[in-house]
Amino acid sequence: MADKRDYYEVLGINKDASEDDIKKAFRKMAKKYHPDLNPGDKEAEAKFKEVNEAYEVLSDKEKRARYDQFGHAGVDPNFGAGGAGGSPFGQDIDLGDIFNSFFGGFGGFGGRRSANPNAPVRGTDVETTIYISFEEAAKGAKKQVNYNHITTCDECNGTGAQKGTSPKTCPTCGGSGHVTINQRTPFGVVQTSRVCDTCKGKGRVVDNPCKKCGGNGRVKRNGTVDVTIPAGINEGQILNVAGRGNSGTNGGPAGDLHVYINVRPHPIFERRGDDVWCEIPITFAQAALGAEITVPTIDGKIKYSVHEGTQPNDIFKLKGKGIPHLGGRGRGDQYVKVTIEVPKNLTNAQRELIKKLDNSTGEKNYARRKGFFEKIKRMFEEN
Ligand SMILES: [Zn+2]
Numbered sequence: 001m002a003d004k005r006d007y008y009e010v011l012g013i014n015k016d017a018s019e020d021d022i023k024k025a026f027r028k029m030a031k032k033y034h035p036d037l038n039p040g041d042k043e044a045e046a047k048f049k050e051v052n053e054a055y056e057v058l059s060d061k062e063k064r065a066r067y068d069q070f071g072h073a074g075v076d077p078n079f080g081a082g083g084a085g086g087s088p089f090g091q092d093i094d095l096g097d098i099f100n101s102f103f104g105g106f107g108g109f110g111g112r113r114s115a116n117p118n119a120p121v122r123g124t125d126v127e128t129t130i131y132i133s134f135e136e137a138a139k140g141a142k143k144q145v146n147y148n149h150i151t152t153c154d155e156c157n158g159t160g161a162q163k164g165t166s167p168k169t170c171p172t173c174g175g176s177g178h179v180t181i182n183q184r185t186p187f188g189v190v191q192t193s194r195v196c197d198t199c200k201g202k203g204r205v206v207d208n209p210c211k212k213c214g215g216n217g218r219v220k221r222n223g224t225v226d227v228t229i230p231a232g233i234n235e236g237q238i239l240n241v242a243g244r245g246n247s248g249t250n251g252g253p254a255g256d257l258h259v260y261i262n263v264r265p266h267p268i269f270e271r272r273g274d275d276v277w278c279e280i281p282i283t284f285a286q287a288a289l290g291a292e293i294t295v296p297t298i299d300g301k302i303k304y305s306v307h308e309g310t311q312p313n314d315i316f317k318l319k320g321k322g323i324p325h326l327g328g329r330g331r332g333d334q335y336v337k338v339t340i341e342v343p344k345n346l347t348n349a350q351r352e353l354i355k356k357l358d359n360s361t362g363e364k365n366y367a368r369r370k371g372f373f374e375k376i377k378r379m380f381e382e383n
């Protein structure tokens with residue numbers, strides 16, 4: 001881990017870079033090292049992986065904050081994994097839930113616990129984030145998602161009692177979880193009810209706590225689940241996986257897992273709604289004469305004929321070549337903006353050819369220039 005490069009350095013940005021700066025830097029770097037654009041180049045492939053890793057951390061507010069504070073260790077997926085007690089970076093676990101499971105919900109303070117300490121309570125939901133590529137969002141994918149959640153301890157089956165023993169009814173409160181106190185005051189006897197100190201409101205006590213969970217009955221664990229990403233999903237959408245959250249107590253159902261979708265920017269394509277946009281540079285001659293060019297689409301390369309006299313920034317549309325509408329029929333379109341690259345580093349012979357061409361063309365070849373100069377002429381006549 002020591003030889004890992006600084007993520008800011010990898011993307012070539014400053015520590016105070018904005019979210020937008022990070023996205024732009026990623027697009028630039030991904031374009032430079034993308035395997036499709038550097039076939040067979042092992043070094044580019046490694047760089048591409050490094051760039052992706054840096055982006056996954058720096059584009060996530062929470063991970064970036066941990067990285068800023070703790071460096072690479074703070075965002076290592078294996079850091080603090082496994083076992084109860086957990087990591088100080090256990091991002092997916094709601095602290096309230098840990099307290100609830102340790103101390104039985106604080107009785108009267110939390111207000112969540114019903115009068116019956118043994119009533120089933122549904123587990124809380126947990127959240128995790130996955131990163132998918134532009135293509136996976138467009139076409140759908142199957143992904144394995146890793147996350148942390150709290151589950152029933154399998155050693156004691158959630159009772160909190162060491163194997164071979166079982167919890168017994170609390171002798172102080174008789175199993176109700178709370179005790180009634182009669183207080184003598186100048187106004188008479190006042191009766192108050194509070195959480196039982198002996199069992200912390202659980203109604204049961206464990207003499208020999210389970211070694212695995214410390215008597216808590218629940219343990220923090222890494223979970224994996226296979227999810228199907230539907231084609232057309234977009235950045236910021238959430239997949240809900242029912243019953244994969246924290247497990248419930250007293251036989252209550254488990255909460256859900258919310259999977260936040262993060263889509264990595266593509267080096268060539270840009271998504272606008274369900275449409276795909278890209279820019280293709282063509283030569284001056286291709287624009288002037290018309291040409292068959294190769295256009296990348298999310299389905300692969302296709303041939304397209306640009307017409308004679310194509311102008312810079314002309315846009316053509318490929319109907320139905322965009323991203324499938326999520327959960328519906330049909331697809332968006334692809335828009336291709338043509339840019340024209342002017343040749344540089346010309347030899348003398350090439351210069352002569354262009355001069356010859358320029359000398360042989362006139363007003364009838366340049367409609368826009370003609371119109372422009374006519375406007376200038378009129379402007380000075382009016383004054
Ligand atoms: Zn246990």
Ligand SMILES: [Zn+2]
Pocket residue numbers: 170171172173174175176177178196197198199200201202203204
């Ligand atoms: Zn008690």
